[in-house]
Amino acid sequence: MKKPELSGELVPGLILKNPVMPASGTYDYGEGANAFDPSLLGAIVTKSVAASPRAGNAPPRLYETPCGLLNAVGIPSEGVDAFKRHTLPGLKKYDTALIVSVAGETPADFIKVIGSLEEEEGIAAYELNFSCPNLGDGMPYGTDPELLALALKKIRKVAARPLIVKLSPNVADIRLMARRAREAGADILTVANTLTGMAIDIRKRKPVLGNIFGGLSGPAIKPIALRMVWEVAGAVDIPVIGVGGITNAADALEFIMAGARAVQVGTANFANPMVMLEIIEGIADYLQENGFAKVEDIVGLARK
């Protein structure tokens, strides 16, 4: 049988070699530590870039929970200027779609970063991270559908490239968020980010993380993220990228069958730096063994 087709066009201009990419903030390129050539990935997604340099949260920033990881890294960033100067050139040399994740506390932050990046070549899309739970007590852009839409409309005006909106799972009804984001100009939705959690050190009698709260990722949250992908894929007609707890090809296939056009892998990279390649291969094998010609053929299969 012919080898199955892994590549696909998510939106005009954004072609993925395959449906697997790293989740923002969990994978680095170029510092020499790469276990494989990043050009093999469906896309490269950067750590979220902020408008100005940010130090991030006070340590401890990490804590392992059963099947999960709490992180309160807090989006440290070199700032967009340094990103353009130091980091972006290195990322452009890989032969795959480059998605720049952008973080901010206000619409102005996003506009500053994107405005500054629009003049750069070699960027395929922006992923907007509204959902970081570690940024203190600002306006809940990530969890209020109207605030999200408002912010998005402003950002849309400055961005010619596709906008991927990464939705927070810390909401009552993610379908509302998805619909409003789509109406306000999102081209693609990433579902979801970390769920806010915490842990207490009963010996020290205080919260483990410097920031008290952190974002929960890893296999623990997979059933929740999968449910949200299912809901969002049924609520909007734009592509969905699924993320949350994916550790192997079977997990990725669940997300795709729930309706995701692509998946991101975060926490699983830490224990197994080769895991994304293994997932790409596993998806190809599944397609081939089950007689599917392309990834597209199994998107949303479990909904039918």
Added chain:
Amino acid sequence: MKKPELSGELVPGLILKNPVMPASGTYDYGEGANAFDPSLLGAIVTKSVAASPRAGNAPPRLYETPCGLLNAVGIPSEGVDAFKRHTLPGLKKYDTALIVSVAGETPADFIKVIGSLEEEEGIAAYELNFSCPNLGDGMPYGTDPELLALALKKIRKVAARPLIVKLSPNVADIRLMARRAREAGADILTVANTLTGMAIDIRKRKPVLGNIFGGLSGPAIKPIALRMVWEVAGAVDIPVIGVGGITNAADALEFIMAGARAVQVGTANFANPMVMLEIIEGIADYLQENGFAKVEDIVGLARK
């Protein structure tokens, strides 16, 4: 040293022998399968009772996920009449506080059950389960603060006994829910219930659960439930009962140090039917070894 005091009065009239009780729907009494005498528990909490008999959801109803359990049992119930006739008499004979969990889709359902139970003796309090994610697509009483308050005010009128409101974790800001519930008449809050999730069988290419969605419980959700207990205990001045993923005494102590006055244990009962007694003992040991005279002394300790 003197043995530490485990008992405490949650609200006037509701005295717990110790701070550990089963989570509704996860522990049965009297069918002969008890691993220990239920009178040793801080309280007995029943499976949620509905106004009329309910069959529950179509199977499969259970699915294990990494560190978690998805259940789509769907609140099968014999109905309040049969409950009074067949089940309640057996529960009354145990020498500990009896909390009847009540489920419903509308305020009228709750009113019917509670109205009917008010004439019975031997019940210490009601726990209102607004948060069941398995009940189809009714009004979101469990996730909309205004609807919750509205329902609660009506229910409050018919209930002389303490009302424990069990909050859903499937919300953006559980503090809002807690504040409105308190204003509308809640005496105690149970935080939290299961998080909605799902799983897909990639071989069959369809959702695993008969109901598609189920509630996620177990260690996977502990960091999220703990964070919500921390938030709620800081937002309201009424007692909080913590629940979600508690598997041992250390977990229970985390919830108590986050501000919970008592804890419930659900999924952990399945693997270890003695776990609640072990947790009671573990809490007592911790208090004694660390020189605390009573449970009260460590409630909220990590907040200080």
Added chain:
Amino acid sequence: MYVKGKIVDHKQVDVEHRLIIIEQEEIARQARPGQFIMLRAWERRDIVLPRPFSLYRILPEKGQLQILYKIRGKATMEIANRKPGEEVAIIGPLGRGVTLPERGNIALLGRGIGAAPLMAIGEAAYSRGLGVYTFLSAKKKDLIPGLNDFERVAQKVTLSTDDGEINEGRLLTFLLEDLITAEGVEINIVFTCGSRRLAKGLYSMEQKYNFTAYVLLEEIMACGIGSCKGCVCKVKNPDTPEGFVYKRVCQEGPVFPVSEVIW
């Protein structure tokens, strides 16, 4: 009952199946054929539920239980790693078990690991003096577990393998039919486990051959003791508007008349 048991022996039966022998006097004394236990044999927290296993053999004199199992996923893999001398946690005995007739013949129809609970039934029937006719099927001959044990208690053991090597891979229900019609053996009660197709096939034979057939059902279980309401199957009930009720496999089962089950 929630108790510890000590592994006294553990061996590979064939490429797919293992037999674990556990010392647990109280359960061995109380358990009846058709009952099962919930087993936990690991500390890792990613496996949150204990797992149900039928009693393959119950040896009250030795105070031992035998479990025949197939490695399927993470829990059975963990069990496979446990060594003699190690302890496991057991809830049991659970479920209602079977009721055997005073006299006559029974037939056991098992597909694959479905043979497991049938052995305990066959052994009890044998010691009561009943005639035991056993029918077992699997993909190929060396995947039929427990053959030696069944041969000890059965009047006759009939096999069928999907590869066609034995009995041309014919369905066990047809082989049972042969026994009744061609050999003239009267069967009073049939027990089956491991295949929905077999159970359905038996249902349509009950009237004609005048036997009662029971199926041992499997559902995913959390508690095993009736608390969680998770392990239900659909059972006919004309008194309800829907025409059925849900019954808990762990509490009202795992043995159900095939005529009552809705698939």
Added chain:
Amino acid sequence: MYVKGKIVDHKQVDVEHRLIIIEQEEIARQARPGQFIMLRAWERRDIVLPRPFSLYRILPEKGQLQILYKIRGKATMEIANRKPGEEVAIIGPLGRGVTLPERGNIALLGRGIGAAPLMAIGEAAYSRGLGVYTFLSAKKKDLIPGLNDFERVAQKVTLSTDDGEINEGRLLTFLLEDLITAEGVEINIVFTCGSRRLAKGLYSMEQKYNFTAYVLLEEIMACGIGSCKGCVCKVKNPDTPEGFVYKRVCQEGPVFPVSEVIW
């Protein structure tokens, strides 16, 4: 580098510590003292992160790594269960490692399992002809790991135990002071690991005794390769408004001058 390694030996050193010897030629060839690896030696999914371990000994000729570890929780318990012949997954070598002087004397101050990375440093210094003065402390004598190994490479090994049996439980910094003042030994560089108190104590001694002190820090790590930004420590930096920057222990460390760390 992400590779497999084979366990060639695994033994209990004392009640708290174990030594695992792993065959991994590439890492053994590349690694330098002070570096570490991320290790995964389990399949269970409740442990989501690999765990960082210092290289206790680096044996390029044998193609082997030695890890000295203490059982603390679930991951170290899993490692303890792995047997010779089994494989583990390794990311490494990681971190910057130490820079040794061309000549002179170094001191190593280790508290408990903090001794682990010091051995590799001592061994490298020894083969370079430096004088190695080692100071180790623990609760009691039989909990000081690696004594034999240190005695092989060190000019002198000085111990202190909390139970007061050896050197009256005095802090290692005071014992170092004795060496310098009473015995007149000149120390050029000090490395310490395993106790914040020791590192702080060394900071206040640097000026007086004219040595530079480095501490090997530990922070919880997820990636070990600089990606996750999780393992940061506070390092002085007068150029920032806050007066400090966060540095990644895995990437910019784990070795930091004690004078730069903010505790």
